[in-house]
Amino acid sequence: MSEITLSATPNGNGYQATVTFPTGIAVSSAETYPTIAEAMIAAARKLLAMPGRLAALDRPQPGGRSK
Numbered sequence: 001m002s003e004i005t006l007s008a009t010p011n012g013n014g015y016q017a018t019v020t021f022p023t024g025i026a027v028s029s030a031e032t033y034p035t036i037a038e039a040m041i042a043a044a045r046k047l048l049a050m051p052g053r054l055a056a057l058d059r060p061q062p063g064g065r066s067k
Contacts, residue, residue, distance in 0.1 A: 002057055006043065008036040017043035027053075 005020040014032040017039035021027075027050070029042035047053065 004057075006040055008039045015039040019043050019047050021053075021057075 002022045004022070006017065007020070008015045008017045011032045014034045015036050015038075016029050016032050017036070018026050018028045027043065027047055029039050029046060031042065033039040033042060
């Protein structure tokens with residue numbers, strides 16, 4: 001099973017969210033947002049705009065692991 005983490009961290013006067021994949025690749029919201037919720041929504045939208053990255057989650061992993 002793959003574990004994908006969505007986290008928000010303080011950045012300047014607001015928050016920046018990051019989606020981290022099991023491979024260690026991370027996708028962050030491009031800007032800083034005033035609330036954690038807004039930052040997480042931005043990072044999730046950015047991820048949804050990458051259908052290839054989402055499709056890769058269903059491919060077999062090296063070493064025989066899947067999903």
